[in-house]
Amino acid sequence: MLYINCPHCGMRSQNEFSYGGDASVKRPELNKEVSDQEWDNFVYNRKSLRGKHLELWQHISGCRQWIKVERDTATHEIFRTFKADEEVA
Amino acid sequence: MQKYSIFNLVKNAFSNHENWDLAWKDPTPKEEYDVVIIGGGGHGLATAYYLAKEHNITKVAIIEKGWIGGGNVGRNTTIIRSNYMHDENGLFSEFGMDLWRKMSQDLNYNVMFSPRGIINLAHSDAQMNAYARRGNSMRLNGIDAVLLNREQVKEIIPMADFSDNVRFPIFGGLMQPSAGTARHDAVAWGYARQADSMGVDIIQNCEVIGFDVSAGKINGIRTSRGNIKAKKVGLCVAGSTNILAEKLNMTLPIETHLLQACVSEPIKPVLDNVVTFGAGHFYVSQSDKGEMVMGGDLDGYNSYAQRGNLPTLQHVLTEGIAMMPFLSKLKMLRTWGGIMDMSMDGSPIIDKTHIEGLYLNCGWCYGGFKATPASGWTFAHTIAQDRVHELNAGYSLNRFNTGHLIDEKGLGTKTWIS
Numbered sequence: 001m002l003y004i005n006c007p008h009c010g011m012r013s014q015n016e017f018s019y020g021g022d023a024s025v026k027r028p029e030l031n032k033e034v035s036d037q038e039w040d041n042f043v044y045n046r047k048s049l050r051g052k053h054l055e056l057w058q059h060i061s062g063c064r065q066w067i068k069v070e071r072d073t074a075t076h077e078i079f080r081t082f083k084a085d086e087e088v089a
Numbered sequence: 090m091q092k093y094s095i096f097n098l099v100k101n102a103f104s105n106h107e108n109w110d111l112a113w114k115d116p117t118p119k120e121e122y123d124v125v126i127i128g129g130g131g132h133g134l135a136t137a138y139y140l141a142k143e144h145n146i147t148k149v150a151i152i153e154k155g156w157i158g159g160g161n162v163g164r165n166t167t168i169i170r171s172n173y174m175h176d177e178n179g180l181f182s183e184f185g186m187d188l189w190r191k192m193s194q195d196l197n198y199n200v201m202f203s204p205r206g207i208i209n210l211a212h213s214d215a216q217m218n219a220y221a222r223r224g225n226s227m228r229l230n231g232i233d234a235v236l237l238n239r240e241q242v243k244e245i246i247p248m249a250d251f252s253d254n255v256r257f258p259i260f261g262g263l264m265q266p267s268a269g270t271a272r273h274d275a276v277a278w279g280y281a282r283q284a285d286s287m288g289v290d291i292i293q294n295c296e297v298i299g300f301d302v303s304a305g306k307i308n309g310i311r312t313s314r315g316n317i318k319a320k321k322v323g324l325c326v327a328g329s330t331n332i333l334a335e336k337l338n339m340t341l342p343i344e345t346h347l348l349q350a351c352v353s354e355p356i357k358p359v360l361d362n363v364v365t366f367g368a369g370h371f372y373v374s375q376s377d378k379g380e381m382v383m384g385g386d387l388d389g390y391n392s393y394a395q396r397g398n399l400p401t402l403q404h405v406l407t408e409g410i411a412m413m414p415f416l417s418k419l420k421m422l423r424t425w426g427g428i429m430d431m432s433m434d435g436s437p438i439i440d441k442t443h444i445e446g447l448y449l450n451c452g453w454c455y456g457g458f459k460a461t462p463a464s465g466w467t468f469a470h471t472i473a474q475d476r477v478h479e480l481n482a483g484y485s486l487n488r489f490n491t492g493h494l495i496d497e498k499g500l501g502t503k504t505w506i507s
Contacts, residue, residue, distance in 0.1 A: 001398065001399060001400060002398065014398070014400060015400055018389075019389050019390045019505055021344075021391075021503065021505070022344075022391075036490055037490075040342075040489060040490050041340065043433075043489075043502060044342035044433045044489040044502060045340040045341060045342055045489075046331070046340065046341070046342070046343065046344050046433075047331065047335065047340060048331040048343060048344045048345045048391055049331075049391075050331070050332055050345075050393045053391055055390065055391065071390075073345070073391045073392050073393050073394075074392075074393045074394060075394070076392070076394060076398075
């Protein structure tokens with residue numbers, strides 16, 4: 001069982017969350033020419049890192065907020081959690 | 090190579106089976122090969138076998154980080170089927186079904202192929218309609234499909250829950266009678282033994298550290314056991330695809346996720362077929378040892394852990410018990426996990442890459458085991474001829490760019506959604 005420290009609600013079990021994928025993926029800027037390759041990178045291509053991975057989760061059975069979680073994909077250790085709009089240094 | 094036969098079995102019985110040849114050698118890596126296959130799993134071993142058998146290319150090495158057959162070919166639930174709706178998937182898998190039927194003879198190795206049939210249960214009228222459509226698509230591609238009504242399903246699997254007050258009543262199901270199971274380890278070992286006998290070097294405990302690429306062309310690989318030159322390199326590394334792709338500065342439409350499976354204690358024969366639950370993701374069959382072999386959803390987040398987490402197991406088995414209540418009485422014997430190369434449309438990639446001489450075989454999602462022979466056959470063709478075969482033409486890498494996705498389940502890019 002993973003325990004995720006929701007920045008809004010505190011430590012909760014993984015059962016309350018749903019996964020949202022790689023949080024480092026950025027949607028191409030609007031109002032500018034976007035190449036097919038840029039769309040590809042946004043929609044399909046993923047690094048799928050082994051090790052530290054910044055990802056989105058939604059506290060779906062809690063505050064329903066989207067959050068960012070920094071987790072190790074090999075050990076499942078969770079290092080830090082952030083609010084969705086928080087910049088990750 | 091020593092042939093496996095009843096006569097050799099008897100002959101070796103006189104010497105207490107102490108004088109059998111080793112099934113494959115343990116060579117030290119040579120300096121150079123025509124083709125290097127990275128990944129000694131089912132697909133890699135099958136590729137090497139078909140390179141030698143179909144294309145007469147025998148200066149081949151299989152480079153495996155651990156031991157052969159230790160990844161997903163040793164961790165799956167052994168289901169073999171071709172019950173796909175889309176042409177690309179249906180024709181590719183049905184070609185594989187033919188190879189499965191001949192495999193034990195081909196490899197001189199009993200892979201215990203058991204065409205016991207698979208039944209996908211339907212739990213609503215809409216699902217029956219969808220299955221009728223899929224069944225018709227299958228039959229148009231020459232794949233056997235039978236739409237069963239509730240009474241017919243009840244006759245085949247009376248132990249399923251047919252009571253009136255269930256949340257997901259069984260309306261019927263779609264059956265592919267020629268689908269089945271096989272002994273997964275035997276598939277890896279059978280391919281390995283034959284490939285070895287034709288001159289392929291199976292190099293275990295050898296990790297790929299990097300690639301030697303210059304002027305857009307592959308020249309070789311760097312490994313923990315030294316540099317190996319190669320004219321062509323094929324990647325067959327399933328859940329480790331992204332790790333190697335990173336060394337090639339490639340970003341692929343693949344995410345690595347964890348999939349669990351489990352077996353119960355052995356019980357007397359109760360289930361003749363493979364059965365899947367239609368209102369979730371759960372499948373079950375009974376092994377020859379009597380264990381109920383079960384699996385279902387991904388753990389639901391990127392993972393390289395090769396071991397699972399209990400919430401998913403509980404969720405999957407809840408579905409199982411909803412379908413067949415007697416499962417709740419069984420004790421769990423073993424659970425395990427493997428890491429899946431989940432592609433962004435649920436279909437695999439067997440293709441050339443932008444690097445000359447580098448070939449890609451990945452994206453097998455939930456269905457890698459059954460694809461082993463067809464994947465090996467088409468990948469060998471792609472490498473040997475330096476062009477894709479019509480069977481894997483749809484499994485191109487650039488389909489994500491051109492929009493020609495093969496989204497069998499209609500799940501889109503959220504691979505962890507089930």
